[in-house]
Amino acid sequence: MRKPILVTDGFEKLQEIEIPDTGVKMLGLEVAHPQAPKARPYRFPKAETADVAAGVKLGLNIMLTGPTGCGKTSLPTAIAAKLGRPLVRFNMNGETRVAHILGQQRPVAQEGVLTLVFSLGVFAQAMRDGYWVILDEIEAALPSVLFVLQPVLEEGNRSIQIPDTGEVIHAHPEFAIFATGNTLGYRAAARAKYAGTNVLNSAFVDRFGMVIDCAYPSRQEEVERVRVHVPDCDSDYIDGICRTAEELRRDSGFRADFSTRRCIQWARLLAPYANDVLQTAELAFVRKLESPTDAKVAREVIRRIFGYSQGV
Ligand SMILES: Nc1ncnc2c1ncn2[C@@H]1O[C@H](COP(=O)(O)OP(=O)(O)OP(=O)(O)O)[C@@H](O)[C@H]1O
């Protein structure tokens, strides 16, 4: 027999919890669920948090789009952590199979004999038990997996039939679905940057009642975001890093993305490398750039912003 994930789901004690710095209130668990994400350093963005609150309340499927490292995955994860809500994240790479969604027969030893027993997929369990689910990097999913998910995305009537058992699972009222993607499937120009992504079927996209655009933050906000992750880093360095990010994003000669993740990685390296800006920039991101032109532009911008003479 499959063990239930939980003895009690904890939802009988839902209470309003205020999301810091946003004035947004959402229903959360009085005692954090054991499968709730751990709280990490995070600054809640007001508008996007309010959108998530509205979407969840209305029972909408929420798609978070935007360039790499702008905070798509962190937003629902941080809100779930604050609310103590259980959350599972599916990395929708080519390895995510229908079996992970619906379930599969597994060999189980019963009184010394190996027998095949059906075990419900993690997704179906999450749906039944009211977890929040993040379908991360949705454009990397196999089309077969997306088709299985379509009935689950019927807002107002989310259900799924498990073919092996005939069981129909209806979504728990607290169940919520988020998907993240860099391209929203059909933006060909963006797709050129994100290798390995598929075009999303428009019927699939259509089932998302809300699309939240998570752009990179303003420089001031990005400085604060980096600071919560690397509080001991000198303000002047964080400011220079975020200036570099801002300039490179605007620079038409720089084709790659410059994510908040890169800013944080760079800031973290500074202390162990005695604040050597140029070396840490190479280690943290310049070497990741595929195009020599991007690397050249990045080195020039860093030298200018941090006051190094060119070409030294
Ligand atoms: N609001 C925020 N406050 C603090 N840190 C943040 C915030 N948003 C994002 N970050 C940090 O920025 C980094 C990138 O965020 P995240 O992984 O959520 O981006 P993403 O958009 O999902 O990226 P990808 O498309 O590559 O999956 C993480 O280290 C995260 O902690």
Ligand SMILES: [Mg+2]
């Ligand atoms: Mg992500």
